[in-house]
Amino acid sequence: MLNVDRNSPLPLHYQLKQYLLEQIESGVWQPNDLIPSEQELQTLFGVSRITVRQALRDLVYEGLLIRERGRGTFVAPPKMTHSPADHRSLTEFMLDKAIKPGWQVLNQEFVEASREVASALALPHRARVYRIHRLRLANDEPIGQHTAYLPEEVAFLIDQSALREGGSLNYINHLPQMASSRATRVIEAVAASDLDTRWLHLSLGSPILQITRTIWSMQGEAIEFLQARYRGDRFKYQIGE
Known part of the structure; x- marks a missing residue:
């Protein structure tokens, strides 16, 4: 049994x-290694399950450990860091880092625009828009989910093969008349939802990096509203130099 100092002012966890x-x-545990279970850590240190869970929870929230339902707790791989100042797309960035990029289209259909979507695209409430829900993959593992909304007239021009081969800009920039001119991004930390736990293999409440983006064409028309949600333990977004 490994000792903890019960007389120390430092909490056991x-x-x-x-x-x-x-x-x-120290490298004793490498990225993607499975660490001892909660029960094993309890026995090893002679502490309670509550103490073990609090220590693990802290390291999960710091992005150093990953908990996967039904599998256990793993050492997190290094986070990918992407910057809007980087002129490469995230797909190009991953290729440069020897990470295999990929996409999985989950659903695409015409829906009525919510107030948020309609406002972002300068459309009437409940206007018909095209929704594309996809998973972003890194080495065949899901690291994020994208839900994009396009005005109806833009949707009819999409090359379906582009949806499987690259990010939003890939399929938008395939359209000469829709070449993107500018974009706005809102970045915030949120907790994993039920949908995140399903598609990103996370526990409910795990940290999520949410990026909300609107893209405008050269003509000044909003052509895409995107809500991207990335695993907080796998992704960082760098602002500035």
Whole structure:
């Protein structure tokens, strides 16, 4: 049994967390390694399940561990860091890092625009828009889900093969008359929803990086409204140089 100092002013869960952190930082545990189970850590340190869970939860929220339902807890791989100042798309960035990019189209259909979508695209409430729901993959693992909304007239021009081969800009820039001119982004930290747990293999409430983006054409027309949600333990978004 490994010892924790019960006379220390440092809480037991913090001492356990520091031990786990040392295993990661020293390379004893490598990225994607399965770490000991909660029961094994309880036995190893002689502490309660509550103490173990708090230490693990802290490291999960710091992006150092990943908990997968039914599989266990793993050392997180290094986060991908992407910047809007980088002129490469995220797909190009992944290729440069020897990461295999990919997409999985989950659903695409015409729907009525919600107030948020209609406002972003400068359309009437409940106007007909095309919704595309896709998973973004890295080395065949889902790291994010994208839900894009396009005005009806833009949707009819889409090359369906482009949806499977690249990001939003890939299929928009296939249209000469719809070449993007500018975009706005809103970035915020949110908690994983039921849909995130289903598609991104996360626990409910896990950290999510949400990016909301609107793209305008050269003619000043809004041509896409995108809501992208990325695993907070796999992705960072860098602002500035």
